[in-house]
Amino acid sequence: MQNYSATKRGGKRQGAGRKSGTGTYGETTKAIRVPESLVPAIKTLLDEQRRQFEQLARTSASVFVPAANPSKLAMPLCVGKVAVGFPLQADYYVDKTLDLNELLVQKPAATCFIRAPGVSMLGAGVHPNDILVVDRSIEPVPGKIVICALNGELTVKRLACENKQWTLKADNPDYPDIMLRSDLELVVWGVVTNIIHAV
Secondary structure, X not given: OOOHHHOOOOOOOOOOOOOOOOXXXXXXXXXXXXXXXXXXHHHHHHHHHHHHHHHHHHHOOOEEOOOOOOOOOEEEEEEEOOOOXXXXXXXXXXEEEEEHHHHXXXXXXXXXXXXXXXXXXXXHOOOOOOEXXXXXXXXXXXXXXXXXEEOOEEEEEEEXXXXXXXXXXXXXXXXXXXXXXXXXXXXXXXXXXXXEOXX
């Protein structure tokens, strides 16, 4: 008599199915139970979110989506003293190797790179054309720098909430804060986690 518990039938086959993060929304999805009466409204909401993201990607050369499986390039991480004057000797050693993909991208399926538009966030160290690492899985809470579409225009601002009034704040005194009102169309794409710029 065959022992069926010892067979390797059933379960997920290795390599089968769609790769994680390659679906319609560019990130992993989760099955949830919702009332049947709300299904049309939820589908409409998801379609609108996808439409706005696709429109933003078409109208702006600022949006880049990283590869699902970024290649790894481990470089030496040197630690030790760094003299400001003329270096007389190499006073450092290689501590370990470091992969920038692992350092900057915590959740590849929810992360995208966006070029910083304008100079409204200079005080936060964001220069024009800097590469912003944006994580769409992080909750946008007050104090975070967010990338968003405001009436269809891409903007980077610091999210603030004072006395129940939500505001997009610039870190540049030449730019006014934007008070969020019901007549403004706002879509927050994600939270800026890192800034990459040349020196």
